[in-house]
Amino acid sequence: MKDHFKKTAAIIGEPVRATILWTLLDGKSFTATELAIAAETSASNISMHLAKLVNAGLLKAENHGRHRYYSFSGKEIAYAVEALATIIPFASKKNLQADKTISPVQQCRTCYDHLAGKTSVTITDALLKQKLIIANDTDFGLTPKGKKWFAVMDIDTNELQQQRRSFLRPCLDWSERRYHIAGSLAAAFLDKMLLHDWIRRIKNSRVIVVTAKGQKNLYEKLKVVV
Helix, strand or coil: CCCHHHHHHHHHHCCCHHHHHHEEEEECCHHHHHHHHHCCCCHHHHHHHHHHHHHHHHHHEEEEEEEEEECCHHHHHHHHHHHHCCCCCCCHHHHHCCCCCCCHHHHCECCCCCEHHHHHHHHHHHHHHHCCCEEEECCCEEEEHHHHHHHHHCCCCCHCCCCCCCCCCCCCCCCCEEEEECCCCHHHHHHHHHHHHEEECCCCCCEEEEEEEHHHHHHHHCCCCC
């Protein structure tokens, strides 16, 4: 086990491969050309790195027409990469006071299949405040009131709880150092917000923008100001 861990850590730790994994946190599949642009490297070099990631079981490759697309081999890979970001040294209080601006990716982004960033943490706080979810010692739970609330959003929580994955759990946000919601419920909530145009993806980026419609609905339904 130790040897496998060391080998995987070495594969992830290489700068170009780390950039590939970070780019794939957008939740989409990318071609080798797109990943080469993101990593600022050549086509031949990106092919070598992608082969190593595929052989290590971290990525999978699928052919669609003339193109070959790369994505995480499983959700657990994405969660592990996001979790690694939480050990990035946090800015000191003095630095935070000197620079109160935050980047778009810190404000709102995708964490593979759910929302992350300051906006997501704010939404999670509102869900807790309105007792739609509750925080246990190390977990989140859905309340009866929350079940009804998500049903209004056309989210079937009973169906989600039958899936072979975590239903609702806390995910430590690397930029806020606080928790946002993750799991199948958070993924479904993200999908609904995209469907109803509350939020929009930025092309070739993990950044998410909240629309005017989204700002209005988030305030009306959760008293959230973003």
